[in-house]
Amino acid sequence: MKNKKTISLIIAVSFVLLIGFYTICNIHLIPGMMADLFSRPFSIREFSEGMSEVMGSDDLYHKNDLINLSGLYARLTFRRVSNGVLRMDNGILAESWPFLYFSREDKEWLTSSLVDFDKVVSGYGGHFVFLQLPPKYEMHDAFLPKGLYSTFPSAIEGLVKEYRKAGIDVVDTLPLLIEGPENFEANFYRTDHHWKPSAAFKAFQMLIDRLREIYPEVNYGNLITDSENWTAHLYPDYFLGSYGKRVGEWFTGVDELELITPDFETELSLYVPEKEEFARGDFNDALMKENRLGTGENKFADYPYFTYIGDNYALIQTRNMKAVSDQKVLMIEDSFDIPLVSFLSTVFRSVDSIDPRFFKDLSLNEYVSRTRPDIVLMGISGIVYGNENYFVFSNGKDEFLTDEKTLLKEESPAVAVDGETVFFDRFENDRHYTLSVPAAETLSGPVEALSAALYDPESDSAVTGTVFDIAYCNKYGDCEWTFKTPPQGSENLRLLLSARTGEDSAEMILRPDLLLYERAAGSAAN
């Protein structure tokens, strides 16, 4: 009896200590919970949901170790699925539900959306190419567990057929990437849903080959598309991808990171408007984000796939000061395109990239109508089919800008160093304006930086979502910035210019003239 009492005491005390220990280790979550609670009007439901969210957050004590353990439990019980992630025969992770279906109505809607967009692009003389990228978990039934098959390949194949039948220019990367099962591991990350940069490079080559057919007169740089002129940097056992973070390191191991960078000389810039971040230099300095590369130590926190560019952004703009092609490119992207856009920027003078999930400033129809890219690409993997942001090119009240424009001002303005000059202040409500800025210079030398913003003195802030910076132009051609004034209150708005040169001057005159136009908008489409 005494023995039983002692054992009971040991059990009771040890249990209390274990629970107490883990509770105390998570006490740091309470301030966050309280802060979140007091930051909004109190409701019990929100409090309850807030508690669950906080306990499910990454700050939970040793959460990553527990995730690793859950993956181990799945292995120990001979299961191939854990937390919605499937481990294929070759150890590569994929979604556990590899089914994709398109009804006839779906196909018709998708196809007609692309056809309508194609008309908008070709309407101003551009060319639209649809790039079908390979979603991962549909690649090979050979690697799926017995009894499981994927409908993705046939579904996408059927869809691509419909696109082609409707006259859409399609570059389909699937045949290239599924040459054989051995290519699977070479093309896709083990623990992430993305393809590797080497696969993106093959798609880059395919795309350029297609563009050579369309534009035989354009030089796309044979050396640039030759993989011999690029170096692959490998970081073994480096990171856990999106799937890996859900199942831990012990479910199938970790990934080797691959980064491909050019060996040839480059001079690029990257602008991310939503972060007001600007980087300039060679490929590594401008496009590769070391803060995303991490060190390989914190496999759950780091996501070095986004070493290229940095993240999924609503809009990014790359400019190439040594481009072989003058063409302007717009990429409508998902995250698979991030390394691809980086490679494209080594060829083209100007590459803008929009992620429709986040870009809400304008409809895609409006964006192409204003910026008039020569080549519009839409590169999507199968994952985003079903995302309501894709294939919606119109917002229902598109305003297409015509070639009609009225010159409002043509002047060589005096621009102060580290200050601003008001270039124009007689704006009207709800109108489109274009500032045309040729490569500028001052009396004392080339302009190092020139920027323009539509400024509201009452709120002391810029009005439009983007500002203009001459770095996004280069010496090759016109550089224009089109913006729209708000529906009301535009009487006090001012177009400000500021500049900086290599020399320290109190005042400079910009040459040649800057031109400001009012643009006419066409009737809304769709």
Add this chain to the structure above:
Amino acid sequence: MSFTGLEFLFFFFPIALAVNFLLPVPAGNYWLLAASLFFYIVGEPAFFGVLLCSILINYAAGLLLETLTEKTAAKGRSGGKTAVIRKVFFVFILLLNFDVLFLTKYLNIITSIIRLYIPMLESRVPQTSIVMPLAVSFFTFQSVSYIIDIFRGMPAEKNPCSYALYICFFPQMIQGPIIRYGDFLPQMKNRKVTAEGFADGVIRFLTGLNQKVLLANALAGAADAAFRDNSVSIGMAWLGMLAYSLQLYFDFAGYSDMAVGLGKMFGFSLPENFDFPYTSKSISEFWRRWHITLGTWFRDYLYFPLGGSRSGSKARIALNLMIVWLATGIWHGAGLTFILWGLLHGAVIVFEKLTGLPKRLEKRKVLQFLYRGVVLFTAMFGWMLFRSRNFGSAVAYVKALFYLNGISFRDGNFLYNSREYIFIMIIAVIAAFPLLRNIRARISERGEKAASAVRILWYLIQVILAVLSLSCLVLGSHDPFLYVKF
């Protein structure tokens, strides 16, 4: 809030336990009441008012009923007008309680059936979409048992907080076990947390947690794969039916073990709700091992008042049983599948009662073994009805079970899921039988040292498994208990 939620395990529960430990019993009961109300309101803020009203109304009704009972008794044999008032009031309160259940649980399906099958009423009868309050079936049944027991002579509770604690004591409020007030009251007054009781509670709690997370949740995938659409192969149909039967058992039994374990940690002894039901030799026995407290509730408050087995004729006994099982089916849900489920069990129990077959098979082991197979199939078939989305899906599933849908024996779905879940299912089948319990008991019989060693080893195993459970819980996937929807 759920027992398997991290906020419960590492904030609510430790705080509730710690404060309870520090307070003496009367104050501790108030603390438990506050904690229980908090537990409910955080899980279901919208219907907290329904719970409170139910508590207040039944508390007041209990007092009034007790007064009427005393007055009736004082008036002598017939009781006069007071007796009539007492009965009418009693029926009124019962109907009021069942009304809440009816409105929140059944009105939606009744209006949809009316609109579907009586077209001329479609424009006059609006489609309701009432959300069922959390735990309404359970707290309604506890309230009703309280009222009925008072009507039968039990003294009413004077302290509203004590009554409230009985209704909403958080370990058992959401999914049972259903406890009678007469059993709860003395524990409330005299509960004491001992090391042995606490340790027993710890082991029960951890065992339940592990059953729910490591077995029930793991088997959910196989069950979902089978019931996802109406065209499955015979192999997948049987696999899915077995998987769901095991999932439901470990989900509910796991919850009950956690509830009993929590009760013990607070000094309460809650009734057992499961006793390895899949070892039953008859359906009658099955219901003495599965959701035991629900079965005894219906027995005591419906079957016995109808006359029970002493009704005289076999026809009357059969009728009583079918009424009870129809009510049991309806309690689980308003759909046709639940009613069929109840009638199925009722029919088999009637058969066993009237033929005395289980008793006759006691001496014929082979036939008894075969009949166990029939019992298991009946139970599993019933769970298939439970799990089916609607009657049409159930019919399609039955066709699949008996190869009437023409789909090949082993389709890809079966091949994939059988390999994926075979190991877990083997573990689950072993755990569904008292093999490990019997082994522990056998070893413990060897002496105190052996018993202690077994106990501590079992505890350590449960702790290790609980760490694995925690690793599954942090994945953040939705993890509701299945019986919550009843």
